[in-house]
Structure formats: structure tokens, C-alpha cells
Amino acid sequence: MYVAVKGGERAIGNAHAFLAEERRGDPGVAELSVAQIREQLRLAVNRVMAEGSLYDPDLAALAIKQARGDLIEAVFLIRAYRTTLPRFGGSVPVETGQMAVVRRVSATFKDLPGGQVLGPTFDYTHRLLDFKLAAEGEVPVAPMALASGGPVPHVMAMLDRDGLIEQEPQGAAVPPDLTREPLEMPAGRPLRLQALARGDEGFVLSMAYSTQRGYGRTHAFVGELRIGAVAVEMEIPELGFAVEIGEIELTECETVNQFKGSKTEPAQFTRGYGLVLGQSERKAIAMSLVDRALRWEELGEDFTGAPAQDAEFVLYHCDNIQATGFLEHIKLPHYVDFQAELELVRRLRAEALGQAEAAE
Structure with a gap:
């Protein structure tokens, strides 16, 4: 229960003005443009x-x-704005096999059709501060084009040809839309993947790390990690076919996991999958590890009690907006609630003191 504070509206207005001033910073420094942030x-x-x-x-x-610069607050703003947008329909599934890749690596096969494409990566950089960046004004030029010459096949197809990796189900039903329907348990894999894709990167990373340290028995290899642009198509009823309406950048990761078989499945490799908007390979890899850990039941494995195997724990706690709202609401006025608890503690202490005096 909240109580009104005299002058609260004026105080809030002043807080907003103070926030705007802090956001701008020193007026003597050039303002940061949206284009600069984007690029x-x-x-x-x-x-x-x-x-x-x-x-x-x-x-x-x-x-x-x-x-x-508060990324969780920025995510909150984007989600809030998203709810105001009209929905014209759904796109057809993107074909990541047709991706124009700028980065594509595999930890399972050295020689790949289409080759390994390192692309823009921190993997081979020295973790030392580059003070040349403080000088500003430099325009680095890549020595050669980073993108591949065209679409490249998925690495998993090499294992699939030999029947060494599990088969993905075909013709699955249209999955529920987590942005329009609340999360419910039990959640199927399509819904789990949606929750992980928009889950907090730090939380998903922590869960993935736990599986590598033994909490979930997931020993994975990155079968393929690819980053690039894919076409987005939408079916137009009046035309009777799909047309391209734009393209987006995606990061896709498929992991290959050891699997000795179970009561329901033969020995084979199994998959973990991650697909994320933009270039976000840490998130995609982490997502694929957690995806695999959550599949223990459908693969006939034992539940070891690992946090990353508990779908309810992972999915209900990976959303940083829900977590932030629940956490930060405790800083709002709770004067009446606290006064009630304060009176309770005082009464209990008084009763305890009275009993002690009576015992003497």
C-alpha cells in the first residue's frame, strides 16, 4: 500500500529534469548521436x-x-515501444543456409565447404587497452572483403548424411508467440528457444557455464557458428507467394553434444541450438548449451538436479525485464507495510521481555 507524498509530482518532475541533465553530461563535449551509437x-x-x-x-x-547506456533499461524501452506497433502478419521461416556470412567457424571440422571465415572477432586480439583509439579520428580499413562469396551449407549436414546426429522433426505445428502470450509450463522446445533468445545474456551465459562445469553433463562442441544477413520473406495472400520485405543480421550456433543413448534413443550426437538477432555469438553459444541441457526429458536422460535442466527455473528467471521490475519495485514506498512489520517486531520483543521478567 502506498501513501501520497506532498509535492510528489513536483519532485518527480525535478528528477526527470535532473536525469536529462545527467544524460547530456558536460555541454562542452559534443553530444553523442544516435548514428554514432548505431555504428x-x-x-x-x-x-x-x-x-x-x-x-x-x-x-x-x-x-x-x-x-x-543502461542496456536493461534500453531493452525495457524497446519492449514497451514494441507493444504499440501494429501487427501485419508473420514472416516465413528464414533460411539460414542461404545466409551471406561475414563470420563462420567450426570447432568440429577444419576443412569445410565454403571454408572457415574468421570475420570481425575478438578471438585473436590481445586483451590490452589500445590507447591509439583515444586519439580518435582514425578510419581503419580492412585489408580484404570479410563476407563469403555466397551461401554456404550447414556443417551439421555432414553428420546428417552419415546418420550420426539426431533428426530434427519435420512439419511441426506453428509455435506459440511468447511476445503475445504469457509463458506457461510445461514449455515445448520452440517456446523455450524464444525465451532464451530474448533472455538476459548474463543469466543465459551463467547457466551455460554451469553445464560446462558439470551441472547438467553437457559436453559440447561448436559444430558451427555463423553470423550474417538473411532475407525476410512474407506471404502475400493476394499474390499467392512470398516476397522479400527486407533482411536482418543473425547469429546462429549449432552445438554437437555427446550422447551415449538412452532407453528411448540410440547412441548418436545430439543438437543444441541458438539463434539471436544481430551479432551476438556469446549469447548464441550460451543459448545452444542451455537448450541442450533443457532437452534431457525428451531424450530420455536422467534429471540430475542441475539448475540448467530445470525449465521452470531457467525460463522464469532469464527475462531481465521481469526480474528488474520485481527487484526494483522494493525501492518504491512501502511505508504502511513496513510500519505494520515494525509494530509486530516491537510487540514480539515486548512479549519476550515480559516473559523473561516473569520467569525471574
Whole structure:
């Protein structure tokens, strides 16, 4: 229960003005533009788009600026804005096999059709501060084009040809839409993947790390990690076929996991899958590890009690917006509630003291 505070509206208005002043910073320093954020803080923009469930680099950059760099607050802004947008329909599933890749690596096969494409990555950089960046004004030029010459096949197809990896079900029903329907348990794999795709990167990373340390018995290899642009198509009823309406950047990760078989499945490799908006390979890899850990029941494995195997624990706690709302609401006025508890503690202490005196 909250109570009114005299002058509260004026105080809130002043707080908003103070926030705007803090957001701007020193007026003597050039203002950071949305275009600069979009182009130079692209990984932050990608994270906000992924966890906000909306692919729009300009809006994500604007949200980051408005949130003063607080990415969870920026995600909140994007999700709130998303609810105001009209829905014209659904696109057809994207063909990641037709992706124009800028990065594509595999930890399972050295020689791949289409080759390994390192692309823009921190993997081989020295973790040392580059003070040349502080000088500003430099325009680095890549020595050669980073994108592949065309679509490249999935690595998993090499294992699939030999029947060494589980078969993906075909003709599955249309999955529920987590952005329009609340999460319910038990959740099937399509719904779990949606929740993980827009889950907090830090939480999903922590869960994935736990599986690697033995909490979930998931020993995985990155079968393939690819980043690039894919076409988005939408079926137009009046035309009778799908037309391309744009393209988006995606990060896709498929992991290969050891599987000795169970009562219901033969010995084979199994899959973990991650697909994230933008370039976000850490999130995609982590997502694929957690996806595999959550599949223990459908593969006939034993539940070991690992947190990453508990779908209810993972899915209900990976959403940073829900977590933030529940956590931060405790800083709002709870004067009446606290006074009630304060009186209770005082009464209990008084009763305890009275009993002690009576015993003497």
C-alpha cells in the first residue's frame, strides 16, 4: 500500500529534469548521436534488439542513448515501444543456409565447404587497452572483403548424411508467440528457444557455464557458428507467394553434444541450438548449451538436479525485464507495510521481555 507524498509530482518532475541533465553530461563535449551509437556500439545495439524482441538498429541506439547506456533499461524501452506497433502478419521461416556470412567457424571440422571465415572477432586480439583509439579520428580499413562469396551449407549436414546426429522433426505445428502470450509450463522446445533468445545474456551465459562445469553433463562442441544477413520473406495472400520485405543480421550456433543413448534413443550426437538477432555469438553459444541441457526429458536422460535442466527455473528467471521490475519495485514506498512489520517486531520483543521478567 502506498501513501501520497506532498509535492510528489513536483519532485518527480525535478528528477526527470535532473536525469536529462545527467544524460547530456558536460555541454562542452559534443553530444553523442544516435548514428554514432548505431555504428560504433553495434554489439550493444544488437543485445538490445535481441532482448527487446525488435530488430531496428536505430530504435535500439535511441533507447541506449535515452537509458544512458543502461542496456536493461534500453531493452525495457524497446519492449514497451514494441507493444504499440501494429501487427501485419508473420514472416516465413528464414533460411539460414542461404545466409551471406561475414563470420563462420567450426570447432568440429577444419576443412569445410565454403571454408572457415574468421570475420570481425575478438578471438585473436590481445586483451590490452589500445590507447591509439583515444586519439580518435582514425578510419581503419580492412585489408580484404570479410563476407563469403555466397551461401554456404550447414556443417551439421555432414553428420546428417552419415546418420550420426539426431533428426530434427519435420512439419511441426506453428509455435506459440511468447511476445503475445504469457509463458506457461510445461514449455515445448520452440517456446523455450524464444525465451532464451530474448533472455538476459548474463543469466543465459551463467547457466551455460554451469553445464560446462558439470551441472547438467553437457559436453559440447561448436559444430558451427555463423553470423550474417538473411532475407525476410512474407506471404502475400493476394499474390499467392512470398516476397522479400527486407533482411536482418543473425547469429546462429549449432552445438554437437555427446550422447551415449538412452532407453528411448540410440547412441548418436545430439543438437543444441541458438539463434539471436544481430551479432551476438556469446549469447548464441550460451543459448545452444542451455537448450541442450533443457532437452534431457525428451531424450530420455536422467534429471540430475542441475539448475540448467530445470525449465521452470531457467525460463522464469532469464527475462531481465521481469526480474528488474520485481527487484526494483522494493525501492518504491512501502511505508504502511513496513510500519505494520515494525509494530509486530516491537510487540514480539515486548512479549519476550515480559516473559523473561516473569520467569525471574
